[in-house]
Amino acid sequence: MAGLGEHITAMVRSHASGDDSAFYSVALQIAAREARQGHHVLADDIKKAVDASRSATPRSNVTKLAQPRGDLANLVEVSHPEVTLRNLVGPSELMERLIQVIAEQRQRKRLLDHGFDPTHRLLLEGPPGTGKTMTAAVLARELSLPMFTVRLDSLLSKYMGETAGKLRLVFDAVAQRRGIYLFDEFDALGADRSGNDVGEARRILNSFLVFLEQASPESIVIAATNHRAILDKALFRRFDMVLTYDLPDTTQARAVIKGRLGPLMKGMRWDIVDARTEGLSHADLVKAAEAAAKAVLMRGDTTIGGEDLVSALDSRRTASGG
Structure with a gap:
């Protein structure tokens, strides 16, 4: 029964995260297990149920089940953008780099199998209104993923223990719930601080750097800022890609x-x-x-x-x- 218990636990976790493909995969593993034990009728019933559920559930609805729950619900807002890459206007170099990110994510399993992480940590910098948040939405739509916007007002706390704990919740979700995680107006978290709170700010930033370094490649973490100049220099080398946005020509x-x-x-x-x-x-x-x-x-x-x-x-x- 230990093996069955592990399968049931995995099914519950995949259901909670809204990952239907993982849910069905575990269900089929259970069917195979039952078949090996001679329970062919039960195994066949499970397979039929999976096939019927897959055909009845539109693919576009799969990620819409990934609603944040518990404490995470107070830290992120989930959306399911409809804006596509064709709607985004930018210089050719920027568009080519975004296409590269999408391509790597679509083939992430192949890359991971050979020991390479797909690009999954992005820093977007540039003036307001130039397409940074829209880029996150485009990536979510193109990859059929939910977009989780981190609420920095709920995340940041004057108590380091609380802030670090909240950051850990978000990055645990990055590993467990495949999606686009956007830290908008990131300078509120990543600024190079000075003054009386420099020690506290440094500890918060160091926690973020550690979590970012260990972030799961299953999701994409995006930090967007209007003020690159005030960001801590230690941040830049932790991101896989830095994209610069300018006013349109x-x-x-x-x-x-x-x-x-x-x-x-x-x-x-x-x-x-x-x-x-x-x-x-x-x-x-x-x-x-x-x-x-x-x-x-x-x-x-x-x-x-x-x-x-x-x-x-x-x-x-x-x-x-x-």
């Missing part, structure tokens, strides 16, 4: 606007639009495009002109303090 700005407006935009006068996009982030461009579209539709038109977009871009620049 003219070509990228056009792509962002086109991607949001689609068929509403015909015969756009880019000669009057391009100069107005300079200095705006990807998020600013999306907001401006949406504002222009709503204004046009509400007045009864169906086509957005250059003047409509220029007006919205200027308003957005003013609102963002540009």
Whole structure:
């Protein structure tokens, strides 16, 4: 019965983490065990139940079972993004590196079998609104994984014991629940501190470094920051890849606007639009495009002109303090 007990424990753990593939795998192992013991009817029933469940459960729903529970529920927020790689606009070098991350994760078992970890620790740095959080969402969607956003307000504590314990909970989940784990506004945790709390801050950072170093390659841990300059230098060598995000150039700005407006935009006068996009982030461009579209539709038109977009871009620049 010891072997059966281990199988049941594994099934419970895989169910709790929302990992249906692991759950079915263990169920089939139990079926094989029963067959070896001569219980062929029971083994056949288990196999039929697995086959029926697999065919009845859409693949896209598998990771949606991975809801955080217990103390972890207070530390992370789970989402299931629908944004794809085609929706992300960036320089070719950045896109190529993201494609590489996706490819390595999709073939992670082959890499692990030969002693190589897939890229699974990413540091994203750059101005606000340039696509860092969106990148985490894209990776989640492309790899059919849930995205767990770590709530730093719940994670950080003035008591080191509590903070280290909470960090351990998150990284235990990284090993047990395959997903994308995003530490957004990471400088709140990873900043190079000075002052009266330097000792306490150093201990918190050292705990994070240890956990990051030991992080399971089954999940991807992402830290995103708007302030690379204030991060502790010890952090950079612990990440497998550092990706830098910048404000979009003219070509990228056009792509962002086109991607949001689609068929509403015909015969756009880019000669009057391009100069107005300079200095705006990807998020600013999306907001401006949406504002222009709503204004046009509400007045009864169906086509957005250059003047409509220029007006919205200027308003957005003013609102963002540009």
